[in-house]
């Protein structure tokens with residue numbers, strides 16, 4: 001009997017528009033698998049998909065349903081790269097690992113669009129590019145440097161100056177931007193559900209409504225207890241990100257969960273869409289507060305950024321974003337805003353994603369620092385390789401020690417305190 005009732009999918013535009021979910025009945029009894037994956041967001045689903053593609057027997061345990069976490073609620077922006085520019089990554093990790101990290105992270109959108117194409121996932125996918133834009137003079141040099149570093153590495157990048165941005169964006173706000181043509185966007189809940197279906201077709205069993213409550217070693221296996229049964233597995237992959245609980249010691253306090261919020265408008269007419277965002281890619285702004293936005297396939301405007309550190313459910317909960325959109329494009333004034341929602345992502349003080357191996361056969365991958373759509377998907381093949389016996393040196397990301405953030409409780413309190421919020425964001429550069 002299942003003693004846990006899964007939480008409903010929170011209201012969002014995607015909850016109303018994404019393709020239907022797959023059936024994910026709760027675990028019922030005790031079973032064995034080669035690999036048990038915990039968490040069915042992009043990290044868990046991509047790992048499961050790539051493991052199953054190599055014939056591995058995988059069971060996924062998800063507290064609620066695939067895409068319930070950040071993966072089904074995000075801005076849908078499939079953005080290349082890490083927080084830091086390529087030169088910094090190579091300086092931080094050395095020319096060999098650094099170069100592989102750059103290649104993997106900046107090509108990550110191609111992994112997403114390949115999965116969508118290979119499994120014919122209905123998720124409004126569009127590889128129309130990602131713009132990283134500056135509206136303040138002090139960010140122009142950063143954009144130019146990022147462009148030069150990308151061009152030196154033969155990346156498909158362009159530098160757009162102010163007039164080019166006017167043409168791409170229908171607004172005078174921007175001084176310049178870096179366009180990376182690998183980026184784009186998806187309906188993220190549709191993508192998560194499509195990945196779940198693809199994984200099931202490859203033989204993965206996904207148990208929704210099944211929280212992993214406890215993990216322990218039993219002989220050479222790992223045992224995972226849930227309210228409705230146990231899974232015994234040779235290996236574990238944990239991908240719980242901003243929803244990490246106390247399942248694995250220290251993990252919850254190794255990341256800071258941060259809410260981000262989104263407002264979505266009703267569809268605007270084609271001629272208005274052509275005026276306001278002719279490029280139709282994804283854009284995020286540099287600055288103290290990161291604002292990100294895009295148009296979806298149906299000409300809805302999706303504006304994302306800072307919000308209260310709680311679940312929200314109305315566009316008025318993020319009214320500043322609605323006001324901002326109307327300032328960017330006054331022609332949006334007559335159109336209604338229909339949805340507002342939020343979710344939690346995980347950030348780390350070093351702004352890098354974290355892979356840990358806290359015990360033999362246990363892999364953890366968390367903290368994409370706001371860039372998880374492409375990165376978490378691209379981590380799937382990496383996690384699969386290591387899980388199936390690849391050496392740590394073969395992974396294109398360092399496997400590091402799991403460490404708690406000192407004064408973690410204070411970080412959480414600070415993030416929740418509105419007055420400190422801007423300063424924390426400054427510090428975290430998110």
Ligand SMILES: Cc1cc2nc3c(=O)[nH]c(=O)nc-3n(C[C@H](O)[C@H](O)[C@H](O)COP(=O)(O)OP(=O)(O)OC[C@H]3O[C@@H](n4cnc5c(N)ncnc54)[C@H](O)[C@@H]3O)c2cc1C
Nearest residue numbers: 039041042043063069070071074075077212343371372373
């Ligand atoms: C509002 C918002 C906007 C964002 N916009 C963008 C964007 O436009 N572009 C971008 O690149 N990134 C964006 N992000 C970040 C991105 O969504 C995340 O980095 C990414 O989805 C992380 O995927 P994940 O699978 O690691 O975690 P999640 O999708 O959060 O999944 C974790 C899952 O683990 C489950 N879980 C937790 N504990 C347990 C347990 N004990 N047992 C079983 N299951 C458990 C949860 O229920 C959840 O489903 C955004 C995030 C948010 C919240």
